[in-house]
Structures are given as structure tokens and as C-alpha cells.
Amino acid sequence: MRKYVLLVLLLAGQAVQAAQDLKAHLQPAVFSVTMVMIHDVVNPPAASRFYTYCLMGAYEISSWHNRDIVAPTRFIKSIAPFSIEAKDYNYQIAALYCILETGRLILPSGYMLEEDQKKLVIALLREKFSQSEIDKSIAAAREVAQKIASYAATDGYLSLSTRVRYRPKKGDAYWYPTPPGYIEGIEPHWKTIRPMLIDSSSQFAPPPPVAFSRDSTSAFFKLTYEVYKTGRDLTEQQRFIASYWDCNPFAINTSGHMSIGFKKISPGGHWMNITGIAVAKSSMGLDKGILVHALAAATLMDAFISCWDEKYRSSRIRPETVINRYIDPKWQPLLQTPPFPEYTSGHSVISTAVSELLTYLLGDHFAFRDDTEVIFDLPARDFRSFRLAAEEAAISRLYGGIHYRDAIEKGQEQGRQVGMYIIELLKKNGIKPVI
Missing domain, CATH: 1.10.606.20 (Vanadium-containing Chloroperoxidase; domain 2)
Structure with missing residues (x-):
């Protein structure tokens, strides 16, 4: 019994360590999105929108697997709860990859993030995650990213260009x-x-x-x-x-x-x-x-x-x-x-x-x-x-x-x-x- 308890504690410690190691990939992932927006000269309001959707899928994935994380669907009225078909994936890998995948789908030059996705996979392999685990996690990330992209398409952004062209008001003020x-x-x-x-x-x-x-x-x-x-x-x-x-x-x-x-x-x-x-x-x-x-x-x-x-x-x-x-x-x-x-x-x-x-x-x-x-x-x-x-x-x-x-x-x-x-x-x- 004592050996069993020690084994459980050891495995728990390894899980915590893995989570801490993966945290190191978060800031680079967000910065990769930033660099694409700098390249695209995305204006300030639009940039905030892109950041939001790129992070929303990752947030949703985390909330499914960590009871301490309140789901965004609980307080964002416009997001309806959804599920995905992917199974047996590493949710933290999926969350990180989802940031890049969502950006790839919704940013004008989102294709540029494909290189960052490849770099993330290489880094994860170096950290001893298996190719099978990574592939399953990528599949989950892609499912979520697609749903977030579809949700983003309903917020009015895509119809902005169809609105009447703005003309400055007349007058000195x-x-x-x-x-x-x-x-x-x-x-x-x-x-x-x-x-x-x-x-x-x-x-x-x-x-x-x-x-x-x-x-x-x-x-x-x-x-x-x-x-x-x-x-x-x-x-x-x-x-x-x-x-x-x-x-x-x-x-x-x-x-x-x-x-x-x-x-x-x-x-x-x-x-x-x-x-x-x-x-x-x-x-x-x-x-x-x-x-x-x-x-x-x-x-x-x-x-x-x-x-x-x-x-x-x-x-x-x-x-x-x-x-x-x-x-x-x-x-x-x-x-x-x-x-x-x-x-x-x-x-x-x-x-x-x-x-x-x-x-x-x-x-x-x-x-x-x-x-x-x-x-x-x-x-x-x-x-x-x-x-x-x-x-x-x-x-x-x-x-x-x-x-x-x-x-x-x-x-x-x-x-x-x-x-x-x-x-x-x-x-x-x-x-x-x-x-």
C-alpha cells in the first residue's frame, strides 16, 4: 500500500512538472500571433479581436479538463457550449496548438503561423512527448479552432466592408x-x-x-x-x-x-x-x-x-x-x-x-x-x-x-x-x- 501511494505521488509530481514545462510555450505562441499582426499592419481594435479568438479556444480546452478553470461559456452569453470528437489527447498541447491554429484560420496572413506550429511540434518532441500524443492533440486543437473561427465569423466583422463608407462630419469642430x-x-x-x-x-x-x-x-x-x-x-x-x-x-x-x-x-x-x-x-x-x-x-x-x-x-x-x-x-x-x-x-x-x-x-x-x-x-x-x-x-x-x-x-x-x-x-x- 505504501509503495502504491508513493507511486501515485511520484506520477502526480511528474504531471505538475509537465504542466510547468508547457507553460514556457505560452508566451511564444501569443507572440507569434503578435508578429503576424505586425506584418499585416492590423489596426488596434481589430488586433484585440484577433487576440481574443486566438485565446478563447485554448481557454475552452483548459476548462474542459481542469475543474479550477471556469468555462467561458458560463459567462460569455454569445458562446454556446460545444464538444469535439477527438479523444485521448494531451489537453495542454491541444490548447497551445489551438492558439496558433485559430490565428492561422482567422488572420489575413495566418499561413505564416504554420512555421510556428512546426517549431512547437519539434520542441514537444525534444521534451519527450510522443508523436502519437502530439498528433491526437493537434487533431483536437484543429476541431476547436474551427469552431472558434465559425463563432468569430458571426460577430459582425466580416460585414464591416459592406457598410456605407465613412465621411467626416462637416464643421470646424x-x-x-x-x-x-x-x-x-x-x-x-x-x-x-x-x-x-x-x-x-x-x-x-x-x-x-x-x-x-x-x-x-x-x-x-x-x-x-x-x-x-x-x-x-x-x-x-x-x-x-x-x-x-x-x-x-x-x-x-x-x-x-x-x-x-x-x-x-x-x-x-x-x-x-x-x-x-x-x-x-x-x-x-x-x-x-x-x-x-x-x-x-x-x-x-x-x-x-x-x-x-x-x-x-x-x-x-x-x-x-x-x-x-x-x-x-x-x-x-x-x-x-x-x-x-x-x-x-x-x-x-x-x-x-x-x-x-x-x-x-x-x-x-x-x-x-x-x-x-x-x-x-x-x-x-x-x-x-x-x-x-x-x-x-x-x-x-x-x-x-x-x-x-x-x-x-x-x-x-x-x-x-x-x-x-x-x-x-x-x-x-x-x-x-x-x-
């Missing part, structure tokens, strides 16, 4: 395309995308922005002048912070008649990488790591839906346009003005929302080193909490010259409301802090 690309408004109908966790795009609509005025004594002119003066008198630290949180998927640099585009990570991509860093640093296993990633992605997706609902309702003019028209025709912001209306600040909304979620799941004093921007020649940075990182991301938009202060502060309020609503939803459904 409204957004108009900005230099150097004068790109038309990105995703003007994003509010029609089905949310994952919130009830509707307008559920957390912020108060109207400060009213436009050319009067130099008005509140609006004071907001504008603050952007102008801040941009002229930036400290080196402020310049660095603005550049660090730039997160412009496609910045255009002009030289004479030549325009050169530089691809970067999206705001949501930056926060997904922060999520990966936090999960890797923690002691949690793969299953909870997938849970945290999936919830972060869904929070980002809904925060973008909420933000974009307001952007194209108020269609507020950007500081660059106002300053060039009424204050200084030669002034330029440090960052390139994004091609969509100003209010509210997207980075402020999504950063605040996801930082609230991560704070709930991982703690208020979870310190981490963010190396997201190293691939763009910016150094790794240390943050003492998710909220402090989000606050810096928000104010960076003033330093960058692309947002007024009220869009930042009201964006933070909007994001906090989204984040807290999601946290309460998770609590009601038994999802507790993971560490």
Missing part, C-alpha cells in the same frame, strides 16, 4: 484626416462588433467632450494650448515616455517625395505582452496562464468597442488640426496623429481597463519588467504595478501631442468602468484571483 498620410477614419463601424463581456458598445458612454471653441478664453482653447505648450517644452523623459507607448501599427515618415512606413506593435499587443511577462514571472501553471491571457484579450476587445463607439459619435477634432489652423501652422506633434477621431483616448481606455483586470487577477503590487519595445530599439522598463503602467500610457498621449487632457482623463474613467464591470462579472461566476 469635427475630425478630419491628418498629415502625413491623410488616412481615412479607421474602423468607423466598430461599435457594431459583438462584445464579449460587456452588454453593448454604449454601455459605458462617457460624458460629451469639452465643446469646441475658437475663443482664446474658452475651456477648449485652454485644452488645446496645453497640448501646444507641452509639445514645445517636452523634457527628455516626456519624449521617451511618449515614444515608449506610441504603439502605432503603421507610422509614416516622409523625406521629400518619399514616404516610408514603419510597423510597430498595437496598444493591445503591448498589453498582451505585458500579460505574458506577468504570467511567465508568476508561479501559476499553463491553465491559469491561458485564463489570464484570454480574459485580458477579451477586456481589451470590449474596451476598444466602448471607446470606438464614442470616437465616431463625438467625432472630435484632433489637436494637430486645431493648432495648425488657429495657433501655429508649422507645429507638429511628437507622435504621428492616429487616423480616427480624438475623444476618448484609446490608449487611456484600454490600458486602464486591462490594468484593472490584471490587478484583480494578479495583485495591486505586481512588479514587472516590460521588454515589449526592445524589438523597436527601446530599453526594457520596470513598473511597480499594472495601474502605474496604465497611468503612464494615458499621459503619454498628451506628451505625444495627439490628445487633449479631458480625452485622457475621461478615457481613464471609461476604461475603469469597463474593467470594474468585467471584474464583477468574473466574481459572480467564480473566477478568483489566480495568485
